[in-house]
Amino acid sequence: MENSAGYLVPFLRDGISVLDVGCGPGTITVEIGARVGDGRVVGVDSAAGVVGEAVRLAAERGAGNVAFEVADVGALPFPDGAFDVVHAHQVLQHVSDPVAALREMRRVARRGGIVAVRDADYGGMIWHPRPPEMEPWRDLYTAVAREAGGEPDAGRRLVSWARQAGFTDVTPSASIWCFATPQDRAWWSASWGGRMVRSDIADRVVAAGHATRADLDRVHAGWTAWAAADDGWFAVPHGEILCRT
Numbered sequence: 001m002e003n004s005a006g007y008l009v010p011f012l013r014d015g016i017s018v019l020d021v022g023c024g025p026g027t028i029t030v031e032i033g034a035r036v037g038d039g040r041v042v043g044v045d046s047a048a049g050v051v052g053e054a055v056r057l058a059a060e061r062g063a064g065n066v067a068f069e070v071a072d073v074g075a076l077p078f079p080d081g082a083f084d085v086v087h088a089h090q091v092l093q094h095v096s097d098p099v100a101a102l103r104e105m106r107r108v109a110r111r112g113g114i115v116a117v118r119d120a121d122y123g124g125m126i127w128h129p130r131p132p133e134m135e136p137w138r139d140l141y142t143a144v145a146r147e148a149g150g151e152p153d154a155g156r157r158l159v160s161w162a163r164q165a166g167f168t169d170v171t172p173s174a175s176i177w178c179f180a181t182p183q184d185r186a187w188w189s190a191s192w193g194g195r196m197v198r199s200d201i202a203d204r205v206v207a208a209g210h211a212t213r214a215d216l217d218r219v220h221a222g223w224t225a226w227a228a229a230d231d232g233w234f235a236v237p238h239g240e241i242l243c244r245t
Ligand SMILES: C[S@@+](CC[C@H](N)C(=O)[O-])C[C@H]1O[C@@H](n2cnc3c(N)ncnc32)[C@H](O)[C@@H]1O
Pocket: 004, 021, 022, 023, 024, 025, 026, 027, 028, 044, 045, 046, 047, 050, 071, 072, 073, 074, 088, 089, 090, 091, 094, 095
Protein backbone atom coordinates (compact mmCIF):
# COMPACT_ATOMS: atom_id res chain seq x y z
CA MET A 1 0.00 0.00 0.00
CA GLU A 2 2.67 2.52 1.02
CA ASN A 3 4.63 2.50 -2.24
CA SER A 4 1.71 1.90 -4.61
CA ALA A 5 -1.43 3.40 -3.10
CA GLY A 6 -0.23 5.83 -0.43
CA TYR A 7 -2.53 8.53 -1.84
CA LEU A 8 -5.55 6.32 -1.08
CA VAL A 9 -4.58 5.26 2.46
CA PRO A 10 -6.20 8.27 4.23
CA PHE A 11 -9.57 7.31 2.72
CA LEU A 12 -9.61 3.68 3.89
CA ARG A 13 -11.62 3.18 7.09
CA ASP A 14 -13.20 0.36 9.03
CA GLY A 15 -16.44 -0.83 7.53
CA ILE A 16 -16.18 0.53 3.98
CA SER A 17 -16.52 -1.48 0.76
CA VAL A 18 -13.74 -1.39 -1.84
CA LEU A 19 -13.52 -2.74 -5.40
CA ASP A 20 -9.96 -3.31 -6.68
CA VAL A 21 -10.14 -3.44 -10.48
CA GLY A 22 -7.34 -5.28 -12.34
CA CYS A 23 -6.21 -6.68 -9.00
CA GLY A 24 -3.60 -9.02 -10.52
CA PRO A 25 -2.18 -11.42 -7.90
CA GLY A 26 -4.04 -9.55 -5.14
CA THR A 27 -1.11 -8.17 -3.15
CA ILE A 28 -2.61 -4.67 -2.89
CA THR A 29 -6.17 -6.03 -2.55
CA VAL A 30 -5.25 -8.06 0.53
CA GLU A 31 -3.54 -5.05 2.10
CA ILE A 32 -6.64 -2.95 1.47
CA GLY A 33 -8.61 -5.68 3.26
CA ALA A 34 -6.35 -5.30 6.31
CA ARG A 35 -7.27 -1.60 6.46
CA VAL A 36 -11.07 -1.82 6.27
CA GLY A 37 -11.74 -4.01 9.33
CA ASP A 38 -15.21 -5.50 9.05
CA GLY A 39 -15.68 -3.85 5.67
CA ARG A 40 -15.35 -5.87 2.47
CA VAL A 41 -13.03 -5.87 -0.51
CA VAL A 42 -13.62 -7.42 -3.93
CA GLY A 43 -10.77 -7.84 -6.41
CA VAL A 44 -11.56 -8.40 -10.09
CA ASP A 45 -9.27 -9.13 -13.00
CA SER A 46 -9.91 -10.16 -16.59
CA ALA A 47 -7.18 -12.85 -16.40
CA ALA A 48 -8.47 -16.00 -14.69
CA GLY A 49 -4.94 -17.23 -13.87
CA VAL A 50 -4.04 -14.26 -11.66
CA VAL A 51 -7.42 -14.39 -9.96
CA GLY A 52 -6.51 -17.94 -8.86
CA GLU A 53 -3.20 -16.60 -7.47
CA ALA A 54 -5.08 -13.86 -5.62
CA VAL A 55 -7.50 -16.36 -4.07
CA ARG A 56 -4.52 -18.41 -2.82
CA LEU A 57 -2.76 -15.33 -1.41
CA ALA A 58 -5.88 -14.24 0.49
CA ALA A 59 -6.24 -17.74 1.97
CA GLU A 60 -2.56 -17.79 3.03
CA ARG A 61 -2.91 -14.39 4.71
CA GLY A 62 -6.25 -15.26 6.35
CA ALA A 63 -7.92 -12.32 4.61
CA GLY A 64 -11.53 -13.28 5.33
CA ASN A 65 -13.02 -9.98 4.16
CA VAL A 66 -11.52 -10.21 0.64
CA ALA A 67 -13.07 -12.02 -2.35
CA PHE A 68 -12.04 -12.26 -5.99
CA GLU A 69 -13.72 -12.87 -9.30
CA VAL A 70 -12.99 -12.73 -13.01
CA ALA A 71 -14.39 -9.57 -14.62
CA ASP A 72 -13.51 -6.93 -17.20
CA VAL A 73 -13.35 -3.26 -16.27
CA GLY A 74 -15.51 -2.54 -19.31
CA ALA A 75 -18.48 -4.46 -17.84
CA LEU A 76 -18.24 -4.79 -14.08
CA PRO A 77 -20.77 -7.34 -12.70
CA PHE A 78 -22.04 -5.10 -9.89
CA PRO A 79 -25.07 -2.83 -9.46
CA ASP A 80 -24.81 0.96 -9.56
CA GLY A 81 -23.30 2.49 -6.42
CA ALA A 82 -22.17 -0.84 -4.94
CA PHE A 83 -18.82 0.35 -3.46
CA ASP A 84 -17.53 3.24 -1.35
CA VAL A 85 -14.15 3.15 -3.13
CA VAL A 86 -13.25 1.82 -6.59
CA HIS A 87 -9.50 1.48 -7.15
CA ALA A 88 -7.23 0.50 -10.05
CA HIS A 89 -3.43 0.32 -9.95
CA GLN A 90 -1.41 -0.03 -13.16
CA VAL A 91 -4.50 -1.06 -15.13
CA LEU A 92 -5.75 1.83 -17.30
CA GLN A 93 -2.44 1.86 -19.22
CA HIS A 94 -3.44 -1.59 -20.55
CA VAL A 95 -7.02 -0.94 -21.64
CA SER A 96 -7.99 0.28 -25.08
CA ASP A 97 -10.71 2.66 -23.83
CA PRO A 98 -9.60 4.09 -20.46
CA VAL A 99 -12.33 6.74 -20.53
CA ALA A 100 -15.05 4.07 -20.79
CA ALA A 101 -13.27 2.14 -18.02
CA LEU A 102 -13.42 5.20 -15.74
CA ARG A 103 -17.14 5.68 -16.52
CA GLU A 104 -17.79 2.07 -15.57
CA MET A 105 -15.75 2.43 -12.35
CA ARG A 106 -17.80 5.53 -11.49
CA ARG A 107 -21.07 3.66 -12.14
CA VAL A 108 -20.29 1.08 -9.44
CA ALA A 109 -19.04 3.70 -6.93
CA ARG A 110 -21.66 5.18 -4.60
CA ARG A 111 -22.59 8.84 -4.85
CA GLY A 112 -20.07 10.70 -2.68
CA GLY A 113 -17.58 7.84 -3.00
CA ILE A 114 -14.13 7.73 -4.58
CA VAL A 115 -12.59 6.39 -7.79
CA ALA A 116 -8.81 6.15 -7.28
CA VAL A 117 -6.38 5.38 -10.11
CA ARG A 118 -2.58 5.23 -10.33
CA ASP A 119 -0.55 4.48 -13.45
CA ALA A 120 3.12 4.63 -14.42
CA ASP A 121 4.40 6.80 -17.25
CA TYR A 122 7.05 5.05 -19.35
CA GLY A 123 8.10 8.16 -21.25
CA GLY A 124 8.96 9.84 -17.95
CA MET A 125 11.21 7.05 -16.65
CA ILE A 126 14.87 7.98 -16.08
CA TRP A 127 17.85 5.86 -15.15
CA HIS A 128 21.62 5.88 -14.72
CA PRO A 129 24.04 4.58 -15.92
CA ARG A 130 22.81 3.90 -19.45
CA PRO A 131 24.38 0.73 -20.84
CA PRO A 132 23.91 1.01 -24.62
CA GLU A 133 22.60 -2.57 -24.87
CA MET A 134 19.74 -1.67 -22.53
CA GLU A 135 18.62 1.41 -24.52
CA PRO A 136 16.06 -0.24 -26.86
CA TRP A 137 13.93 -1.71 -24.04
CA ARG A 138 11.55 1.23 -23.62
CA ASP A 139 10.87 1.74 -27.34
CA LEU A 140 10.31 -1.99 -27.80
CA TYR A 141 7.89 -2.17 -24.87
CA THR A 142 5.95 0.94 -25.81
CA ALA A 143 5.62 -0.27 -29.41
CA VAL A 144 4.01 -3.57 -28.46
CA ALA A 145 1.96 -2.04 -25.64
CA ARG A 146 0.43 0.44 -28.11
CA GLU A 147 -0.08 -2.29 -30.72
CA ALA A 148 -2.12 -4.12 -28.05
CA GLY A 149 -4.29 -1.02 -27.60
CA GLY A 150 -2.67 0.32 -24.42
CA GLU A 151 -1.05 3.67 -23.60
CA PRO A 152 2.28 3.31 -21.70
CA ASP A 153 2.44 7.07 -21.03
CA ALA A 154 -0.74 6.78 -18.97
CA GLY A 155 0.41 8.63 -15.85
CA ARG A 156 0.38 12.05 -17.53
CA ARG A 157 -3.05 11.39 -19.09
CA LEU A 158 -5.10 10.34 -16.04
CA VAL A 159 -6.52 13.81 -15.35
CA SER A 160 -7.46 14.19 -19.01
CA TRP A 161 -9.16 10.79 -19.09
CA ALA A 162 -11.05 11.55 -15.85
CA ARG A 163 -12.35 14.84 -17.27
CA GLN A 164 -13.43 13.10 -20.49
CA ALA A 165 -15.23 10.51 -18.34
CA GLY A 166 -17.23 13.31 -16.74
CA PHE A 167 -15.54 13.63 -13.35
CA THR A 168 -15.56 17.23 -12.14
CA ASP A 169 -13.95 16.80 -8.69
CA VAL A 170 -10.50 15.36 -9.39
CA THR A 171 -7.49 15.59 -7.06
CA PRO A 172 -4.30 14.85 -9.02
CA SER A 173 -0.96 13.85 -7.53
CA ALA A 174 2.21 12.03 -8.53
CA SER A 175 4.64 9.69 -6.84
CA ILE A 176 7.78 7.82 -7.80
CA TRP A 177 9.20 4.35 -7.42
CA CYS A 178 12.98 4.46 -7.04
CA PHE A 179 15.14 1.37 -7.54
CA ALA A 180 18.65 2.09 -6.26
CA THR A 181 19.63 -0.40 -3.55
CA PRO A 182 21.37 -3.61 -4.70
CA GLN A 183 18.25 -5.62 -3.78
CA ASP A 184 15.86 -3.27 -5.59
CA ARG A 185 18.12 -3.08 -8.66
CA ALA A 186 18.33 -6.87 -8.80
CA TRP A 187 14.53 -7.18 -8.54
CA TRP A 188 13.73 -4.48 -11.11
CA SER A 189 16.37 -5.75 -13.53
CA ALA A 190 15.15 -9.35 -13.19
CA SER A 191 11.60 -8.13 -13.76
CA TRP A 192 12.24 -6.03 -16.88
CA GLY A 193 15.34 -7.79 -18.21
CA GLY A 194 13.48 -11.08 -17.79
CA ARG A 195 10.38 -9.82 -19.55
CA MET A 196 12.52 -8.73 -22.50
CA VAL A 197 13.55 -12.35 -23.15
CA ARG A 198 10.82 -14.58 -21.69
CA SER A 199 7.30 -13.20 -21.75
CA ASP A 200 4.39 -12.41 -24.00
CA ILE A 201 6.05 -9.01 -24.47
CA ALA A 202 9.21 -10.64 -25.90
CA ASP A 203 7.09 -12.90 -28.11
CA ARG A 204 5.13 -9.91 -29.46
CA VAL A 205 8.31 -7.88 -30.07
CA VAL A 206 9.73 -10.72 -32.18
CA ALA A 207 6.44 -11.54 -33.93
CA ALA A 208 6.00 -7.89 -34.95
CA GLY A 209 9.55 -7.78 -36.32
CA HIS A 210 10.71 -5.04 -33.95
CA ALA A 211 13.75 -7.10 -32.82
CA THR A 212 15.23 -10.57 -32.99
CA ARG A 213 15.77 -12.97 -30.08
CA ALA A 214 19.50 -12.12 -30.30
CA ASP A 215 18.65 -8.40 -30.01
CA LEU A 216 16.56 -9.16 -26.92
CA ASP A 217 19.41 -11.18 -25.38
CA ARG A 218 21.57 -8.03 -25.71
CA VAL A 219 18.86 -5.91 -24.06
CA HIS A 220 18.77 -8.43 -21.21
CA ALA A 221 22.55 -8.16 -20.85
CA GLY A 222 22.17 -4.37 -20.70
CA TRP A 223 19.68 -4.67 -17.81
CA THR A 224 22.10 -7.00 -16.01
CA ALA A 225 24.94 -4.48 -16.46
CA TRP A 226 22.73 -1.66 -15.12
CA ALA A 227 21.82 -3.70 -12.03
CA ALA A 228 25.49 -4.54 -11.40
CA ALA A 229 26.52 -0.86 -11.37
CA ASP A 230 27.11 0.34 -7.79
CA ASP A 231 25.66 3.72 -8.74
CA GLY A 232 22.65 2.23 -10.56
CA TRP A 233 19.47 4.30 -10.11
CA PHE A 234 16.05 4.09 -11.78
CA ALA A 235 12.97 6.27 -11.25
CA VAL A 236 9.43 5.41 -12.32
CA PRO A 237 6.98 8.34 -12.19
CA HIS A 238 3.30 7.68 -11.62
CA GLY A 239 0.22 9.81 -12.09
CA GLU A 240 -2.55 9.47 -9.50
CA ILE A 241 -6.14 10.70 -9.42
CA LEU A 242 -8.70 10.72 -6.64
CA CYS A 243 -12.09 11.37 -8.21
CA ARG A 244 -15.14 12.19 -6.10
CA THR A 245 -18.30 10.67 -7.48
C1 LIG B 1 0.24 -4.48 -14.09
S1 LIG B 1 -1.02 -5.53 -13.52
C2 LIG B 1 -1.46 -4.69 -12.00
C3 LIG B 1 -1.97 -5.64 -10.96
C4 LIG B 1 -2.30 -4.99 -9.61
N1 LIG B 1 -3.29 -3.95 -9.75
C5 LIG B 1 -1.05 -4.44 -8.99
O1 LIG B 1 -0.79 -3.24 -9.08
O2 LIG B 1 -0.27 -5.21 -8.41
C6 LIG B 1 -2.39 -5.13 -14.57
C7 LIG B 1 -3.58 -6.05 -14.36
O3 LIG B 1 -4.71 -5.51 -15.06
C8 LIG B 1 -5.43 -6.57 -15.60
N2 LIG B 1 -6.26 -6.08 -16.69
C9 LIG B 1 -5.84 -5.64 -17.90
N3 LIG B 1 -6.91 -5.28 -18.64
C10 LIG B 1 -8.01 -5.48 -17.87
C11 LIG B 1 -9.40 -5.30 -18.07
N4 LIG B 1 -9.87 -4.84 -19.25
N5 LIG B 1 -10.27 -5.60 -17.08
C12 LIG B 1 -9.80 -6.08 -15.90
N6 LIG B 1 -8.48 -6.28 -15.65
C13 LIG B 1 -7.60 -5.99 -16.62
C14 LIG B 1 -4.36 -7.56 -16.04
O4 LIG B 1 -4.88 -8.87 -16.22
C15 LIG B 1 -3.35 -7.45 -14.91
O5 LIG B 1 -3.57 -8.40 -13.90
